[in-house]
Each structure stands twice: as structure tokens, then as C-alpha cells.
Amino acid sequence: MPKSGPKSGSKAQSTIINKVVNVDGVFRKPEPRGRSEHPDPDVRNLENKLDDIGREPKPRRWDYMEPSGDRNRDHERLKERWNEFIDENPRGWSNKQRTPCVSAVWDRQSGRVYYDHNVHKRDKWNMNPDDLDPILRERYNKSLDKDGPFWKLQEDQGRHGAPGTHSETRATNQALKDARADGREPFMEDFMIHNGNPKSKDSMRCCGNCTQMCDGAHGSKAGWESDGAGSHRVDESWNGDFSV
Numbered sequence: 001m002p003k004s005g006p007k008s009g010s011k012a013q014s015t016i017i018n019k020v021v022n023v024d025g026v027f028r029k030p031e032p033r034g035r036s037e038h039p040d041p042d043v044r045n046l047e048n049k050l051d052d053i054g055r056e057p058k059p060r061r062w063d064y065m066e067p068s069g070d071r072n073r074d075h076e077r078l079k080e081r082w083n084e085f086i087d088e089n090p091r092g093w094s095n096k097q098r099t100p101c102v103s104a105v106w107d108r109q110s111g112r113v114y115y116d117h118n119v120h121k122r123d124k125w126n127m128n129p130d131d132l133d134p135i136l137r138e139r140y141n142k143s144l145d146k147d148g149p150f151w152k153l154q155e156d157q158g159r160h161g162a163p164g165t166h167s168e169t170r171a172t173n174q175a176l177k178d179a180r181a182d183g184r185e186p187f188m189e190d191f192m193i194h195n196g197n198p199k200s201k202d203s204m205r206c207c208g209n210c211t212q213m214c215d216g217a218h219g220s221k222a223g224w225e226s227d228g229a230g231s232h233r234v235d236e237s238w239n240g241d242f243s244v
């Protein structure tokens, strides 16, 4: 049952104003801009950095990470970020889009974390090398010579589509491009990869293409025998741990 309306003019006015002012999210004073007081130091740093370059801060915890000095610990943290990103699904990716694999690629120099999913269906054969950063483009071009000395193939590698169409390589590509846009000469060693299946949350090794496309990035060889030809033999005993 609705409340009875106000009876006198002045009282009616103040009641209406109070009602309007008290409705959440309406006519609220803008938040003061000052330095961020967010309790998470990573979010605080990101907010302050975005403030410094004049962008509206919309930081999320999974978008940014500072190195801890312990690489294995950092991989655990990256995995935590990945899990949060999967749970929140901030880009609204459908299950079709984001399965079987979503990757988090952390640029250890800038602190930014990139996420991507695979390209599906026919498009997974449509890799345009012009879309690739020069480091990845060179590797892609080597992959075209399948009998050449630089590109090692698994038996059924063709099912993965063209090199460059998978989540970790796409995320690494964006990270490389942004690093150059920052005015920096990037190295693959600047980056760290975590791959997982969004449904099961299980870790996934890079495929035969991505382990070569992302070679040098930490995690690109997880789940692969290090002494195989071109590091190109699946380690069947891998337990899903990237922190190695």
C-alpha cells in the first residue's frame, strides 16, 4: 500500500527533495578525485597511474599486477586474477566464445594483464600476419614452412588452426603492441602466461602452435618436455602447474 502524500506545501517540498536526494545513484554529488584509497595496493596503483595520464579510472583487480619479486608466487597471483576474471566475465563473453581456453598474459614491465579467447570456426584459419606484432609475425612466417627447421609440428597440430588465433598468442600480441605504444622495445621474457578452461578452471598447456609463438614468455613451455626437439613434446606427467 502506498504511503499517504504530504499535506502542507512547505512540508511537501522538503519531503520531495529528501526523497530525491536519498534515492541511491540519483543526484549524488560526484566523488572527489584525489589519490585512490582502495584497500588493494594493485588497484590503488592502477587507479593512480590512470589518473596520472588523465583517463577515467575504471580499474579492476584483474587488470593490473605488480611483480612480487618471486616468479612462482607471481604465477599463483596471475592464476588468482584469471579466476576472478572468469567469475566476473566483465566482457560478457558467451560460453561458446570463451571455451575451451581463456588466457591471462601479464606484462611484467607495465603491470597490465591481458585476457583473450580463441578464434573459432572458419576464422581460425584466417590469420592476417599484418595484425601481428613484428616478433610474432616473424614466427608466424616461419610456421608457413612446415618442413622447415624452425617450426616443429605435433602429429595433429593442424586442428589448432593458424598460429596466432589462440587466446594466449592473441593476448600476447596485444601486450606487445601496447608495450611498443608505451615507447618500449618489448622482449618475450617480459610476459607471463596463464591458460585455463573457464568451465572446469583446469590449467591448459599452450598448444603446439602457441608454445612456439609465445616462446620466451614465462609459462609458454609449461606442460612441454624441455629436452624434446624444439621443446616440442608434450609432458604427459604435467600436473597443470605453471609455476615451474
Ligand SMILES: [Zn+2]
Pocket: 160, 166, 167, 206, 207, 208, 209, 210, 211
Ligand atoms: Zn594454441
